Amino acid sequence: VTTQYTLTTDADQSSFAQQLAASLPLSFTLADGPSDVALVGGEPGWVERALQRIAAGAIVIVRDPSPVASSSVDVLVGEAGDQMVLAETFAGNPALSQLVERCDDILSAVSTIRMLALGADVGTGLLEQIRVLGALGWQSFELIDAQIAPSVGLVTGRCTRRGRTALVRLQVSVASSPRRLCLRAYSADGALKVDLPDAITARPARVEAVTPGGALILPTIYETAHRATMRAIAGEHPLAPQMASFRADLETLESMLA
Amino acid sequence: MTGQIGVGIVGAGPVVQAIHLPTLARLADLFAVRALMDVDEATAALVGGRVGASPYTRLEDLLADPAVDVVAICSPHKFHAQQVIAALRAGKRAVLCEKPLAMGRDEADLIAAAVAETGVPLIVGAMHTFDPAWLGVLPLIEQLRSNAHTIRSSIVLPFNARFEDWATEVVNQKPFALPDVVDDAFRARMMEFGVLGLAIHDIPIVRAFLPDADPLVTAAAFLEPFGYAITMRVGDVLVDVFGLLQPQWQPQWEFEAISADARLHIDFTPSFVHAGSAVATLTDTKGTQVFQDVPHNGYEGEWRAIAAAVNGDRALVPDPADLVQDLMLALDIADQAADLQITQEVK
Numbered sequence: 001v002t003t004q005y006t007l008t009t010d011a012d013q014s015s016f017a018q019q020l021a022a023s024l025p026l027s028f029t030l031a032d033g034p035s036d037v038a039l040v041g042g043e044p045g046w047v048e049r050a051l052q053r054i055a056a057g058a059i060v061i062v063r064d065p066s067p068v069a070s071s072s073v074d075v076l077v078g079e080a081g082d083q084m085v086l087a088e089t090f091a092g093n094p095a096l097s098q099l100v101e102r103c104d105d106i107l108s109a110v111s112t113i114r115m116l117a118l119g120a121d122v123g124t125g126l127l128e129q130i131r132v133l134g135a136l137g138w139q140s141f142e143l144i145d146a147q148i149a150p151s152v153g154l155v156t157g158r159c160t161r162r163g164r165t166a167l168v169r170l171q172v173s174v175a176s177s178p179r180r181l182c183l184r185a186y187s188a189d190g191a192l193k194v195d196l197p198d199a200i201t202a203r204p205a206r207v208e209a210v211t212p213g214g215a216l217i218l219p220t221i222y223e224t225a226h227r228a229t230m231r232a233i234a235g236e237h238p239l240a241p242q243m244a245s246f247r248a249d250l251e252t253l254e255s256m257l258a
Numbered sequence: 259m260t261g262q263i264g265v266g267i268v269g270a271g272p273v274v275q276a277i278h279l280p281t282l283a284r285l286a287d288l289f290a291v292r293a294l295m296d297v298d299e300a301t302a303a304l305v306g307g308r309v310g311a312s313p314y315t316r317l318e319d320l321l322a323d324p325a326v327d328v329v330a331i332c333s334p335h336k337f338h339a340q341q342v343i344a345a346l347r348a349g350k351r352a353v354l355c356e357k358p359l360a361m362g363r364d365e366a367d368l369i370a371a372a373v374a375e376t377g378v379p380l381i382v383g384a385m386h387t388f389d390p391a392w393l394g395v396l397p398l399i400e401q402l403r404s405n406a407h408t409i410r411s412s413i414v415l416p417f418n419a420r421f422e423d424w425a426t427e428v429v430n431q432k433p434f435a436l437p438d439v440v441d442d443a444f445r446a447r448m449m450e451f452g453v454l455g456l457a458i459h460d461i462p463i464v465r466a467f468l469p470d471a472d473p474l475v476t477a478a479a480f481l482e483p484f485g486y487a488i489t490m491r492v493g494d495v496l497v498d499v500f501g502l503l504q505p506q507w508q509p510q511w512e513f514e515a516i517s518a519d520a521r522l523h524i525d526f527t528p529s530f531v532h533a534g535s536a537v538a539t540l541t542d543t544k545g546t547q548v549f550q551d552v553p554h555n556g557y558e559g560e561w562r563a564i565a566a567a568v569n570g571d572r573a574l575v576p577d578p579a580d581l582v583q584d585l586m587l588a589l590d591i592a593d594q595a596a597d598l599q600i601t602q603e604v605k
Contacts, residue, residue, distance in 0.1 A: 015286060022283030025275075025308040026427040178551055200553045201534035202424065203527070219507035222424045222531035 005234060006031035009039040010049065013063065016226075023227055027234035034058070037233065042066050047073060054083045059233065061085045063226060067123045070250035073243060081243035085229060090117075090181045090196045091131035092225030095205035098218050099194065100136060103209045107136060108161060109187035113168045116182045118175045122153040125172030126256055128181060130249045132196075133168070137161050141168070146256045150174075155256050170256075199224040259327070259568050262290040263351070266326035268317060268341055269333040270296035270305040272418065273356060276425040276530045278330060279309060281557045284532065288565045292325040304429060317341055321348040328564055330354040335454070339365035346372040346380065351568045354560065356383045357458050359585050366585050370578040379567040379575040381560055384462045384584070386513075386526055388559030388574065390552035391536040392463065398540055398547070399515070399522055403467050407494060408516040411460045413501040415509045421530035434503070436483055445480040446596040452486040453592035456501045459529075460513055461591075462584045464499075467515055468492045471587050475594035488595050499591065519543050527555055 007028045009017040017039050021028045028037065038053035040046055042065035053060045065086055076084055086092070100107065115132065119125035130141065138159040145156040151174040158165050166185075183194040193208040204220040223231075265282060267274055274294075282289045294306035295314040302313035314320045321329065321344060329345040331338055331353065339360040345353045346369075359382050360366045373380050386392055415421075422428050465471060477489040485502030511526040520542035527533040535552035554562075563574035 018286055019280065019283050022280045022309075023426050025279075026429070029308075178553070201555075202531045203533040217508075221507075222421065222528070222533050227424075 003027070003234065004029055005037045006035035007037045007039060008032070008035040008058070010041055012043075013039050013041045016063070020227060020230055024230055024234065028230065037061065039063060044068070047076065050084060051075065051080070054080050059083050059085065061087050061229060061233070063087050064089055065246070067127050067250065067253055070247050070254060073247050073250065076243045077247050078243075081241055084243055085233060086242045086246060087226045087229040088128070088131055089179070089199040089225050090128045091135045092229055093196050093205050094223060094225070094228045095194070095196065095207050095218065095220045096132065096135045098220070099192070099207055102218055103192065103216075106187060106190045106192060106209055106211070107185070108164060109190065110161070110166050110185040110192070111164070111188070112186045113138070113159075113166050114171070114184045115169070116171045116173070117180070118173055118177055119179050121174060122148060122150070122172045123253065123257060125174075126153055126155060126170055127249065127253050129170045129172070130252050131246075132181065132183065133159060134245055134249060138166065138168070141252045141255075143252075143255050148257060153256075199226055202227070259351070262286075263288060263565060263568055264292040264325045264327045265289050265330060266293035266295070266320045266323060266328070266350075267291060267311075267330045267332060268295045268320065268345075269331070269356075270294055270298075270301045271332065272422050272428050272431060272530075274330075274332045275305060275428050276422040277557055278332065279305075280425055280532065281561055282309075284554075284558060285561055285565075289328075289561065293320045293323045295320040301430060317344060321345060321350070327351045328354065328568065330356075332356045336361055339369055342369050342380065343372045346376045346378045350378060352379045352381070352564050354381050354383060354564055358382075358454050358588060359581055362589065363582075363586060366582040370582050373578040379564075379572055380578060380581065381564060381567070381575060382462075382581050382584070383557075383560055384459065385529075385556030385560055386460055386536070387462045387556070387576075388563055389526065389536045389556035390554065390559060391524065391538040391549040392556075393559070394549040394552075395522065395524075395538040395540055395547075396466075399520075402515055402517050402520045402522060402540075402542075405517045406467050406515040407518070408496050408498075408514070409464055409467055410498040410512070410514040410516075411457060411464060411500070412498070412510065412512045412514075413456055413459070415503055415511065415528060416506060417503050418530070420507075421509075421528050425530040425532070434484065440482070445599055448484065449478060449480050449486055449596045449599045450592040452480075452484065452501055453488075453499075453595060454588055456503075457486065457488075457499050457591070458588045461588045462580075463513055464497065465580075465584055465587055468495060468497070469583075473497065473587070473591060473594070475591060475598055478595035478598040478600070480599045486595065486599075488591065490591065490594075532557070 038058040050060045115129045117125035138161045142158045153172045155170040179198040181196040185192040191210045195206045197203040202222040207218040209216045291309040291311045294311040296302040306313035471492045473490040475490045479487045488499040490497045509528040513524040515522045524538045526536040537550035
């Protein structure tokens with residue numbers, strides 16, 4: 001027997017919520033009043049809107065949270081944050097967990113990382129890339145250089161994974177074309193090519209690991225990060241708390257934009 | 259027409275649950291599902307209840323519902339013709355019928371006559387003909403359509419349940435299974451089913467290159483667990499029709515047309531999921547053009563075409579004669595392939 005949750009949302013997310021509910025009709029049903037789960041858009045002001053929903057007792061899903069001052073999410077780190085789930089287009093793409101599971105050896109040997117995001121603004125694009133680094137296990141970003149302009153940003157730094165330091169270059173280019181995020185990572189004798197699509201459709205990611213012995217294309221699925229997050233909430237495996245890492249990533253972003 | 263268009267859906271199987279209801283949820287500004295009919299009362303109530311639709315177990319009750327402007331026929335194939343004709347004559351604004359339109363020439367002619375009699379637009383759910391990438395490349399391939407010497411339709415997919423489960427949570431889902439005894443008669447039926455259930459998706463696109471096709475099937479193999487490999491000639495044009503369902507993860511749904519100086523290659527997204535448009539790549543002596551990245555697929559395309567037709571724009575409504583000819587080509591290929599078929603295990 002599947003538990004069915006009631007789902008409410010802000011007016012600007014109603015079309016999106018309707019599509020999600022249609023894709024998980026046994027798990028979620030749309031409601032007008034108080035609900036088990038509330039979907040909040042990640043546009044500016046999302047922290048306040050999320051707190052209101054948490055106060056009403058709902059589990060809150062924030063769809064693609066935009067950058068905010070790191071101090072403003074302090075209140076969400078801790079008990080309140082246990083009711084918070086971030087549904088992130090890129091960092092939540094199901095392909096990333098597959099990559100960690102199947103290619104950990106290559107990830108652990110990586111010494112150079114390059115990411116490119118096509119997006120609507122530089123700050124959001126950089127935050128999304130920082131979140132992807134975290135999803136793959138890289139931590140402790142140390143800034144070397146940040147070149148930021150209205151339509152482009154190129155940040156160079158270092159981060160670590162299992163004691164190994166990698167050079168990281170994060171580029172954001174503002175473009176009207178569909179959002180996407182490309183990750184290229186290189187070790188002494190291997191390469192990773194990861195292309196993450198926008199979540200407007202369920203188009204799958206493409207993940208290719210190249211070694212001297214050949215190339216492996218990982219299975220990817222036709223499911224957006226948003227639906228995968230909703231499915232996890234409805235499933236039996238609770239999501240790990242995310243707000244502490246999100247706050248730390250906001251601090252990293254602030255260092256890049258300072 | 260102002261406001262949402264009321265939709266009545268006949269059938270409540272996986273195609274309705276995983277394709278049409280999620281698609282209509284994406285188009286909620288245009289459509290509202292107002293009625294749903296299934297012969298099983300509980301299924302009608304359960305699936306209809308998800309979208310606030312009135313549940314019915316009889317077609318005539320759905321057709322009598324004044325909230326229904328457009329009817330979608332998504333029942334088993336053998337009921338399509340009689341239900342399409344009833345819907346056309348019920349005073350509705352448009353009718354969508356899932357593939358195949360009918361089971362034979364006589365039924366198809368009766369449907370065409372009913373369209374002529376009522377003037378109601380009829381669309382068959384050949385979704386790839388409404389895919390934005392196909393519609394985008396179509397004006398550029400007039401010459402290729404007349405001089406292609408090679409046509410290839412290849413559909414290699416994981417079993418449907420994989421995609422149904424990413425599209426929605428399906429009730430009454432039936433896993434694919436072969437019967438205990440697989441004999442020649444069964445293989446012949448499966449060959450027909452392969453053509454009319456899978457290959458038929460792209461038969462209208464094949465026919466866009468061969469409008470007067472009188473095919474000669476020269477080889478046909480049934481591929482276990484479920485698939486077909488069919489070779490046919492249409493005059494000097496060689497046509498390769500291939501399909502295979504197998505338990506792997508990567509869909510490869512391709513169409514190709516080649517002439518002496520041009521090549522069109524289309525990668526379609528799989529059924530059920532909403533993964534945006536196909537990618538169509540046209541290469542000729544001048545260079546290469548790519549059509550892709552449109553965020554809606556052919557399913558949305560066919561419903562958008564219905565909305566346009568209801569509002570008076572019939573640009574994408576096919577000529578009923580073409581619908582009949584598409585069906586006749588599929589039936590002809592299925593009949594010849596079933597007669598010729600040999601079996602090839604794929605292990």
